[in-house]
Amino acid sequence: MTQIALTGLTKVFDGNVTALDSLDLTIETGEFFALLGPSGCGKTTLLRTIAGLENATSGAIRLGDRDVTRVAAGSRDVAMVFQDYALFPHMSVLDNIGYPLKIRGQSKEARGDQSQRVGEQLGLSHLMERRPAALSGGQQQRVALARAVACHPSLFLFDEPLSNLDARLRLEARGFLKRLQRELGVTTVFVTHDQAEALALADRIAVMEAGRIRQLGTPRQVFRRPANTFVANFIGSTPMNLVDATIGGDDVEIAGGRLPVPDELRGVLPTGTPVIVGMRPEYVRLSAQPAASSIVGEVAILEHLGATTLVTVDCDGEAVSATVPEDAEPAPGDRVHLSPQPGRMLLYGRDDGELI
Ligand code: ADP
Numbered sequence: 001m002t003q004i005a006l007t008g009l010t011k012v013f014d015g016n017v018t019a020l021d022s023l024d025l026t027i028e029t030g031e032f033f034a035l036l037g038p039s040g041c042g043k044t045t046l047l048r049t050i051a052g053l054e055n056a057t058s059g060a061i062r063l064g065d066r067d068v069t070r071v072a073a074g075s076r077d078v079a080m081v082f083q084d085y086a087l088f089p090h091m092s093v094l095d096n097i098g099y100p101l102k103i104r105g106q107s108k109e110a111r112g113d114q115s116q117r118v119g120e121q122l123g124l125s126h127l128m129e130r131r132p133a134a135l136s137g138g139q140q141q142r143v144a145l146a147r148a149v150a151c152h153p154s155l156f157l158f159d160e161p162l163s164n165l166d167a168r169l170r171l172e173a174r175g176f177l178k179r180l181q182r183e184l185g186v187t188t189v190f191v192t193h194d195q196a197e198a199l200a201l202a203d204r205i206a207v208m209e210a211g212r213i214r215q216l217g218t219p220r221q222v223f224r225r226p227a228n229t230f231v232a233n234f235i236g237s238t239p240m241n242l243v244d245a246t247i248g249g250d251d252v253e254i255a256g257g258r259l260p261v262p263d264e265l266r267g268v269l270p271t272g273t274p275v276i277v278g279m280r281p282e283y284v285r286l287s288a289q290p291a292a293s294s295i296v297g298e299v300a301i302l303e304h305l306g307a308t309t310l311v312t313v314d315c316d317g318e319a320v321s322a323t324v325p326e327d328a329e330p331a332p333g334d335r336v337h338l339s340p341q342p343g344r345m346l347l348y349g350r351d352d353g354e355l356i
């Protein structure tokens with residue numbers, strides 16, 4: 001139940017690998033916060049630095065009203081759950097859950113009671129005497145969570161805790177984790193490379209690249225208005241259309257056709273400005289008839305996603321995709337017209353990839 005404030009946080013390994021590059025970030029009390037980014041972007045390093053398992057090269061970390069930048073890990077009141085769970089193989093489930101309490105000097109009886117209570121809460125009562133090797137992946141994951149919950153930390157740090165579970169179990173564990181966090185109200189930083197997991201779980205998301213935050217926002221904000229083409233490419237279960245185009249008066253010249261410049265940008269960009277048009281397939285309409293303003297092309301590929309179909313259309317040599325209900329899908333080779341839903345077309349700078 002603590003606010004986290006990072007200022008100018010930098011971590012350089014071996015004098016030359018900058019894993020965290022002057023990060024400024026405030027995570028609010030009780031927030032479920034996701035750190036999302038590709039492998040190697042610095043997510044684990046950021047968690048370990050908050051936990052005190054790595055020393056910051058420069059910058060500061062505040063937890064609540066304490067500056068903990070130089071405080072030892074054991075005195076930060078933080079519980080971390082690791083990707084591989086890090087359970088002790090020679091200890092029972094009960095002893096694994098109670099281990100942090102033992103370190104804190106609690107009596108065997110008191111920690112036994114508390115471990116039982118938390119184990120019950122997480123559906124582990126019948127497994128308390130087992131060793132980790134005799135548990136399924138999902139059960140091991142719950143033991144790791146129980147160990148974190150049992151010591152009543154003021155902060156949870158989760159490093160890809162669901163990534164070793166198979167797809168179905170992962171969805172279950174996701175819902176479970178979200179309910180648990182809501183019930184306990186503990187500030188939580190959740191690391192993942194899975195954008196769907198971040199969108200589903202988090203109150204806010206930071207999308208990281210190379211030790212920096214490229215966008216910070218609610219799931220809706222980062223999905224609807226990615227701040228740059230890096231985030232646009234990273235977020236969404238189907239990739240966003242990013243098509244080179246040029247401003248021509250009140251229109252954008254794109255894929256052999258013309259679409260209107262978004263209202264708020266009309267008259268702002270001179271004719272001839274090179275841009276990248278961003279349109280999520282979910283926000284592109286497909287029809288057999290031309291719309292008031294649309295681009296035209298030939299259906300090239302159909303990908304069946306279940307209730308919807310992703311249709312990729314060849315528009316004058318550019319591939320543009322649209323999502324349609326499965327019962328409304330066209331056939332390969334059909335001539336179709338595409339138009340973005342009002343307010344859903346974004347323009348990025350061709351030179352810097354930033355949202356205009
Ligand atoms: P992520 O968790 O996002 O995959 P990491 O935080 O593990 O990324 O790594 C960020 C960068 O820091 C990578 O370039 C990685 O090679 C480097 N790195 C991480 N830990 C160490 C270390 N102990 N020594 C040297 N380089 C490291």
Ligand code: MG
Pocket residue numbers: 043044045
């Ligand atoms: Mg990692």
